[in-house]
Amino acid sequence: MKRSKTNVQHSIAFGLKVCRKDGEPTRRKLAELGILDNSRAIKSDSTHVYLPIITKDHPYLEGREIVEAEFKPREQKPGTLAESLGLKDIRSFDIIGDIAIIEIPDELRSMESEIGNMLLKLHKGVKAVFAKDSSVMGDYRVRGVRHIAGEHRTETIHKEHGCKFKVDVSKVYFSPRLSHERERILAQVKDGEHILALFSGVAPFPIIIAKERNVIAYSIELNPEGHKYALENARLNKVDGKVFPIHGDVREVLKDKRFISWADRIIMPLPKDALGFLPYVSHAAKSGCIIHVYGFAQKGKEQELCNQALALLGRPAEVIYARRVRTYSPDTDQFVIDIRVL
Ligand SMILES: C[S@@+](CC[C@H](N)C(=O)[O-])C[C@H]1O[C@@H](n2cnc3c(N)ncnc32)[C@H](O)[C@@H]1O
Incomplete structure (x- = not known):
């Protein structure tokens, strides 16, 4: 029997429509913000590129042209699919430098180290994964985090708009x-x-x-x-x-x-x-x-x-x-x- 390379269905999803010349910088921006849908393939026509996104509710997308379109599943190596671990249910994660901070629903807590390791595989630049342990709290607005995979390190350097920001995600x-x-x-x-x-x-x-x-x-x-x-x-x-x-x-x-x-x-x-x-x-x-x-x-x-x-x-x-x-x-x-x- 021929093995299916992916279990993502060829389906309608939201995409960001941009001119061809803006395709690559926009792809990088969406990836940096963690809202590029890596399970679907980017498509294009003679004038535009359509970038699949995991949500249309993000400040960066406001005022931009969002379309609903059919995207082919992106070929992924067997065994590395986010869906196989239910990662589709936990889309809410931020990447700060090389640290990912992810919200784990209670029902998936027993799988959190698997989820963390999956994230390390899917995002090559990520070296440590933490779960949100609380909302942002107190005068300093700092969130409690719990290590779930990768390096035991909370300090990183985040790059944004050509600047570098050293930050300890557990302290600030x-x-x-x-x-x-x-x-x-x-x-x-x-x-x-x-x-x-x-x-x-x-x-x-x-x-x-x-x-x-x-x-x-x-x-x-x-x-x-x-x-x-x-x-x-x-x-x-x-x-x-x-x-x-x-x-x-x-x-x-x-x-x-x-x-x-x-x-x-x-x-x-x-x-x-x-x-x-x-x-x-x-x-x-x-x-x-x-x-x-x-x-x-x-x-x-x-x-x-x-x-x-x-x-x-x-x-x-x-x-x-x-x-x-x-x-x-x-x-x-x-x-x-x-x-x-x-
Ligand atoms: C939501 S954070 C914003 C941090 C930063 N502007 C950013 O965009 O990453 C709010 C910051 O205000 C600081 N803060 C809270 N009360 C303050 C006060 N009374 N005076 C000065 N800073 C305060 C907190 O420690 C926290 O770092």
Whole structure:
């Protein structure tokens, strides 16, 4: 009997449609974000490439052309198929540097080391696999992780937008899912800006900006480990003359008089309660300053979030942009609001 090379059916799936010239860079980006469907073959016609994706609900895909199309299964070596271990049910994983962090449903926990080893086989660049042991918690927003396969190591170097970020996934917050937001904000920044990157973790926002633009950025982070990596990453990316990490609580650090009417742009990526910090940040904004603030709202309630943000800022200002960044839970979304101080 002829052995089937795969058990993936020739089926309809979501695909990202891009011009042929953008095919390879887009394929790399989707793979970096962990949303390329490796079980299906990429297809093309004379003008476009169609890249199979595992979800259409990802910030990077917003505003891009998603199609439903028939994709052939990609030939895989017998015995390495994700489906054979139920990996299709656990699509939610992030790759940070050479470390994968995966959500294992309770019913698959007894198979977690097999799943981890499968991930090591499927993603050649991954050297260690950890399972999410908790949601992000506490002031530092750090997630508990449990080793399930590969090297016993939690420190890695993640590459994004031509920058390198050293990070310990068990000690500081870092999410590759914010890469699209970093790209979006970078595109708005002009040379000469003064930037306050608050809640800055290992400092990905200010470093990516400073690598491309001539700016002065202060990054402020409460977690001493995050601050340590921010200092190291600024040096690693040769922007330590433009990005100045400060260790401390945003509310205390911004009391310093040098920050009064200093900032052209303020970045506030602490969705859990960034809005509550707006009253402590307001005085640091120049007239014309853009504030990018992240928050959670129930689906359909984003207008209330915008109104609340303007009220808490307590200065004449307008919302110039608001959009959903990602789904947080079945009834809650994460939003970003861009506010212009008048
Ligand atoms: C969601 S993380 C964002 C980290 C980083 N901006 C990034 O994109 O990877 C929020 C960060 O805010 C920090 N944080 C929480 N409360 C803070 C405060 N009061 N002052 C300064 N940083 C704070 C946490 O330690 C955490 O690293």
